[in-house]
Amino acid sequence: MNERTAVRMENITKRFGPVVANSKVSMNIHYGEILSILGENGSGKTTLMNMLAGIYYPDEGDIYVNGEAVTIASPHDAYELGIGMIHQHYKLVDVFTAAENIILGLKGESGTYNLSEVNKKVKEICDRYGFEIDPAQKVYEMSVSQKQTLEIVKVLYRGANILILDEPTAVLTPQETSKLFSILRAMRADGKAVVLITHKLNEVLELSDRVTILRKGEYIETIPTPVANEQILTEAMVGEKVTLDIDRPLPENPVKRLSVRHLTVFSDENIKALDDISFDAYGGEILGIAGISGCGQKELLEAIAGLQKIEEGGSIEYYSKDGQTRQLVGVSPREIRNLGVHLSFVPEDRLGMGLVASMGMVENMMLKDYDKGRSPFLDRTQSIKLADEVKAELDIATPSIETPVRKLSGGNVQKVLVGREIAAEPAILMSAYAVRGLDISKSYTIYNLMTEQKKKGVAVIYVGEDLDVLLALADRILVLCNGHENGILDARTAKKEEIGIRMTNLQKEAEA
Amino acid sequence: MTLTSFIAWIAAAITFGTIIMYGSVGEILTEKAGNLNLGVPGIMYLGAIASLAGAFFYENGNPDAVPWISALIAIVCALIASFLGGLLYSFLTVTLRANQNVTGLTLTIFGSGVANFFGGSLVKLSGGVGQISVSAASSAVRSTIPFLSTALGRVSEILFSYGFMAYLAIIIAVCAHYFLNRTHVGLNLRAVGENPATADAAGINVTKYKYTATCIGAMIEGLGGMYYVMDYVKGTWDTGGGLEALGWLAVALVIFTSWKPRNAIWGAYLFGFCYWVYLYIPSSIFAKLASMLGATNTTYMQNLYQMIPYLVTIIVLILVSKRKRRENQNPASLGVSYFREER
Numbered sequence: 001m002n003e004r005t006a007v008r009m010e011n012i013t014k015r016f017g018p019v020v021a022n023s024k025v026s027m028n029i030h031y032g033e034i035l036s037i038l039g040e041n042g043s044g045k046t047t048l049m050n051m052l053a054g055i056y057y058p059d060e061g062d063i064y065v066n067g068e069a070v071t072i073a074s075p076h077d078a079y080e081l082g083i084g085m086i087h088q089h090y091k092l093v094d095v096f097t098a099a100e101n102i103i104l105g106l107k108g109e110s111g112t113y114n115l116s117e118v119n120k121k122v123k124e125i126c127d128r129y130g131f132e133i134d135p136a137q138k139v140y141e142m143s144v145s146q147k148q149t150l151e152i153v154k155v156l157y158r159g160a161n162i163l164i165l166d167e168p169t170a171v172l173t174p175q176e177t178s179k180l181f182s183i184l185r186a187m188r189a190d191g192k193a194v195v196l197i198t199h200k201l202n203e204v205l206e207l208s209d210r211v212t213i214l215r216k217g218e219y220i221e222t223i224p225t226p227v228a229n230e231q232i233l234t235e236a237m238v239g240e241k242v243t244l245d246i247d248r249p250l251p252e253n254p255v256k257r258l259s260v261r262h263l264t265v266f267s268d269e270n271i272k273a274l275d276d277i278s279f280d281a282y283g284g285e286i287l288g289i290a291g292i293s294g295c296g297q298k299e300l301l302e303a304i305a306g307l308q309k310i311e312e313g314g315s316i317e318y319y320s321k322d323g324q325t326r327q328l329v330g331v332s333p334r335e336i337r338n339l340g341v342h343l344s345f346v347p348e349d350r351l352g353m354g355l356v357a358s359m360g361m362v363e364n365m366m367l368k369d370y371d372k373g374r375s376p377f378l379d380r381t382q383s384i385k386l387a388d389e390v391k392a393e394l395d396i397a398t399p400s401i402e403t404p405v406r407k408l409s410g411g412n413v414q415k416v417l418v419g420r421e422i423a424a425e426p427a428i429l430m431s432a433y434a435v436r437g438l439d440i441s442k443s444y445t446i447y448n449l450m451t452e453q454k455k456k457g458v459a460v461i462y463v464g465e466d467l468d469v470l471l472a473l474a475d476r477i478l479v480l481c482n483g484h485e486n487g488i489l490d491a492r493t494a495k496k497e498e499i500g501i502r503m504t505n506l507q508k509e510a511e512a
Numbered sequence: 513m514t515l516t517s518f519i520a521w522i523a524a525a526i527t528f529g530t531i532i533m534y535g536s537v538g539e540i541l542t543e544k545a546g547n548l549n550l551g552v553p554g555i556m557y558l559g560a561i562a563s564l565a566g567a568f569f570y571e572n573g574n575p576d577a578v579p580w581i582s583a584l585i586a587i588v589c590a591l592i593a594s595f596l597g598g599l600l601y602s603f604l605t606v607t608l609r610a611n612q613n614v615t616g617l618t619l620t621i622f623g624s625g626v627a628n629f630f631g632g633s634l635v636k637l638s639g640g641v642g643q644i645s646v647s648a649a650s651s652a653v654r655s656t657i658p659f660l661s662t663a664l665g666r667v668s669e670i671l672f673s674y675g676f677m678a679y680l681a682i683i684i685a686v687c688a689h690y691f692l693n694r695t696h697v698g699l700n701l702r703a704v705g706e707n708p709a710t711a712d713a714a715g716i717n718v719t720k721y722k723y724t725a726t727c728i729g730a731m732i733e734g735l736g737g738m739y740y741v742m743d744y745v746k747g748t749w750d751t752g753g754g755l756e757a758l759g760w761l762a763v764a765l766v767i768f769t770s771w772k773p774r775n776a777i778w779g780a781y782l783f784g785f786c787y788w789v790y791l792y793i794p795s796s797i798f799a800k801l802a803s804m805l806g807a808t809n810t811t812y813m814q815n816l817y818q819m820i821p822y823l824v825t826i827i828v829l830i831l832v833s834k835r836k837r838r839e840n841q842n843p844a845s846l847g848v849s850y851f852r853e854e855r
Binding site: 053100113 | 669674693694696697699700702703706707709710711712714715716717838839844852
């Protein structure tokens with residue numbers, strides 16, 4: 001293997017106000033290798049790499065590229081040095097075509113640009129590494145994986161030799177992931193330095209040559225992958241022993257709580273978001289929902305919660321604890337909630353739906369109970385009590401229950417969101433992306449919360465992104481493929497690959 | 513309606529449209545950088561008063577005033593004043609990250625206040641209402657192309673009976689279209705307005721682009737103010753607030769064009785055409801409509817007619833939002849300040 005050093009970072013420190021994101025980090029990146037940077041959320045991996053990409057500027061420390069001390073003050077400087085970063089949130093302009101995005105920010109020889117020449121060069125790059133991309137396609141028409149491909153091509157077009165990918169697989173299906181990995185290997189073979197920021201251990205072990213581990217902004221160690229295993233990595237990452245098993249008891253006398261039949265929903269763009277979905281959910285079990293993001297998961301949960309208009313012929317029957325059957329179609333969201341059907345949806349920005357960022361826990365608790373007051377004035381005592389309970393029960397780290405929730409860390413925000421729904425003792429708990437952006441130990445807290453609810457006899461519907469977790473947590477898995485129901489599998493026997501295939505390919509005959 | 517009055521209608525529409533074309537092409541450039549500058553009326557006012565003042569001090573008591581020099585002084589003064597207006601707006605919104613809507617509206621109030629204050633002073637200096645006149649500059653601005661303006665009969669009347677500023681507006685709009693769609697800098701500018709974080713990551717200096725686009729946009733808007741003073745009101749000062757109404761029409765036109773300078777050319781003339789409907793519509797129809805609506809006073813009817821451009825804008829907005837073509841929407845980051853290290 002080529003051991004030429006591409007980047008050397010020495011004693012890098014970065015602070016955001018009083019928060020230290022990176023503290024005296026030193027590390028090396030070599031050409032011709034894939035280096036993983038592993039760490040929990042908030043461990044400063046992305047911040048560290050953003051300093052290489054010119055997004056942030058280090059407060060202290062030195063960076064050497066190809067042996068020379070450099071100052072990277074802007075992304076432009078980074079490009080000049082051959083450093084390209086593919087961010088977790090893609091930096092693409094939606095209304096531009098692929099080609100326009102690729103040449104964005106470049107200075108042509110003349111002031112104007114020639115798209116056919118760009119297309120030619122793009123094709124060269126694609127052929128070399130095995131990408132498929134249509135330069136004339138608009139970004140807003142692309143799938144997530146196409147956007148990612150475009151990001152990589154963009155960076156290569158600029159002649160980058162050092163590629164940094166921030167959580168590249170977070171939104172990909174298993175098939176797309178393995179395709180990405182073979183592309184990354186092709187780049188390594190081509191002598192490029194590839195840096196992979198991740199918190200997924202299996203990826204680290206599968207792909208990389210070395211692993212650099214960060215914890216709470218500090219450099220811990222660098223391990224050659226061949227001598228690493230999941231346990232070693234987790235301990236280095238978390239700093240203590242963690243059990244990676246999810247407790248999954250068999251469902252105890254499941255009772256049918258929800259029966260969905262022929263559910264069809266149109267999205268805002270008038271496209272069928274859900275097409276003829278039918279399934280049952282039982283109390284005491286976790287029904288996992290798998291699918292590529294944006295395949296109708298959100299619409300499904302919202303339809304049950306009464307937030308979507310349901311097309312003629314659809315039926316959602318709810319069997320309450322006292323043995324009554326209620327049709328939920330056409331019932332107001334508030335009434336559905338009062339029946340005990342609760343939704344906690346964690347959107348991509350975590351705060352967008354469900355919580356008001358600038359309010360404290362107390363006010364956020366109040367949001368769902370505002371109609372219970374009897375006087376025109378707020379009665380805060382109940383909400384304060386509830387907030388205190390949730391805080392204690394879920395061990396939420398906040399200076400005070402009055403602190404605006406936007407000041408809490410991601411994990412704590414999500415606990416508030418889920419905790420509020422759990423506190424209402426639901427009969428059906430729907431949760432989407434509850435661990436979005438959380439690190440391992442916090443994720444397990446949430447998984448355990450879900451399992452606890454299941455043990456209490458709640459019907460849990462859990463939309464997840466990580467298939468490994470879904471397979472370990474859920475009892476049954478409903479696979480959505482482009483708004484179609486593509487089979488309900490037993491999570492105890494199903495294979496990850498099978499779910500992956502079902503997420504992308506509709507299989508009509510497999511229904512039985 | 514006679515053909516003559518129809519041609520007069522077109523001519524009035526083009527003169528009127530030219531003013532708002534300047535305003536809206538300038539604003540399109542500004543908005544493409546993600547800056548929603550609602551100070552267009554104010555900036556046009558600044559350009560207007562600066563050009564009038566510049567030409568006035570050159571011509572006042574100078575019997576040998578050369579028309580084209582006076583016009584040039586007016587243009588330069590308008591450019592400088594509106595540039596400063598744009599710079600002020602950029603400083604507040606880009607550097608200090610003030611709220612764009614508030615800043616823009618304040619700039620409008622500021623611009624019209626300053627302009628009307630000094631406009632009043634100029635009127636006083638020149639001896640009273642109706643006395644102020646910068647005839648040399650105005651005549652230079654209004655002078656038509658020799659030969660072409662008469663040689664072709666009716667065609668000349670429709671196409672070539674305007675001063676050079678009317679054609680300059682079209683040239684600027686065409687250039688802006690070419691600039692935005694064909695050049696690297698234009699592509700970068702559009703990216704800044706759509707997604708500044710992306711532009712930043714691509715190595716584009718977002719702050720520089722926002723400043724430059726806003727200031728150049730403001731200068732183009734300022735030319736609109738200058739044209740208003742020198743051609744539309746023929747070198748006098750109008751204290752009736754007419755320019756402010758035109759400034760808001762320019763903002764509406766930006767939406768109407770779906771942020772495309774190319775569309776601003778015909779859109780501006782269409783707005784002008786609509787605006788003057790009440791003057792040129794056959795009086796029989798006018799009277800019938802008035803009686804239908806129970807309007808006894810014709811100024812009420814006039815006001816109703818002058819709403820038409822806004823009405824058209826609303827209809828276009830509805831149509832565009834129905835079609836939902838992403839390309840016809842406003843720049844995605846319009847009105848949002850950008851701060852790189854925001855977490």
